[in-house]
Every structure is written in structure tokens, then in C-alpha cells.
Amino acid sequence: MTGMEDLESRPAATIFDLAAAILARTGEIATMRLHKLAFYAQAWHLVWDEELLTDAQFFAWGTGPVNPELHATHPGVFLIRDVPGNPDVFTAAQIESIDEVINAYGGLRPYVLNAVVKNEAVVQPGVLNLWITQRIAP
Numbered sequence: 001m002t003g004m005e006d007l008e009s010r011p012a013a014t015i016f017d018l019a020a021a022i023l024a025r026t027g028e029i030a031t032m033r034l035h036k037l038a039f040y041a042q043a044w045h046l047v048w049d050e051e052l053l054t055d056a057q058f059f060a061w062g063t064g065p066v067n068p069e070l071h072a073t074h075p076g077v078f079l080i081r082d083v084p085g086n087p088d089v090f091t092a093a094q095i096e097s098i099d100e101v102i103n104a105y106g107g108l109r110p111y112v113l114n115a116v117v118k119n120e121a122v123v124q125p126g127v128l129n130l131w132i133t134q135r136i137a138p
């Protein structure tokens with residue numbers, strides 16, 4: 001695949017499945033941390049395996065990348081421990097990507113994770129969703 005072509009196949013997993021997989025590994029976490037971990041899992045899996053983990057779209061909000069569908073299930077909630085998703089729908093390679101992201105970003109202090117995600121070039125209005133749903137060649 002070259003240029004900015006759409007990925008040919010869309011995954012069957014949803015943002016709720018990804019969130020459930022993350023929460024199954026982390027336990028209760030801050031909702032914005034969940035969104036950031038989901039964003040990084042989607043992004044890094046796309047880089048490593050050239051496929052999307054979920055059908056999720058992320059948008060650049062003031063707090064970092066957010067999936068509006070997931071956010072709608074917990075508005076105003078600071079901590080989240082479960083979501084209506086199936087964490088067992090992912091392949092071994094997809095689980096490896098999720099685990100690697102949690103290992104790399106999950107233990108960062110909140111202000112560090114915020115600084116890291118806000119310094120990403122793709123977390124800018126109008127860029128984030130394009131980058132995460134399409135492969136952009138260097």
C-alpha cells in the first residue's frame with residue numbers, strides 16, 4: 001500500500017472490545033488514560049502489522065485523543081473499570097500490540113502521558129483521524 005489509500009478491510013472489533021481488552025489488563029484507570037491507551041494501541045498496531053485493531057475513530061480534544069462513541073458511555077466519569085465489550089476477539093498479534101502499548105505507556109504518570117500524547121504531531125485538529133484511519137507513506 002502506498003500513499004494515502006484507505007485500508008482495504010475494516011476490522012470486526014469495536015472500540016468497546018479494545019477498551020475491554022485494555023481494562024482487563026489494567027484494572028480501573030482514568031477514562032482519559034483509557035482513551036490514550038486505545039489510541040496508541042490502534043496507532044502502533046497499524047504501524048507494526050499494517051492493520052487496524054478496531055473500527056474506532058479518534059479525534060484531538062483538549063485532553064488528547066478521544067473516541068466519541070466510547071466517551072458517550074462515561075461522560076463526567078473520572079475512573080472506569082468496565083465497558084460493554086469483548087476483550088477476547090483479538091488475535092495473538094493484536095493482543096501483543098495491546099500488551100506492548102500498555103507496557104510502554106500504561107505506567108507513565110498522568111502528566112507525563114499527557115505531555116507525550118500532546119507532543120505527537122498527529123494529535124492536532126484535523127490530522128488525528130486521517131492519520132489513524134489511513135496509512136500515510138513517509
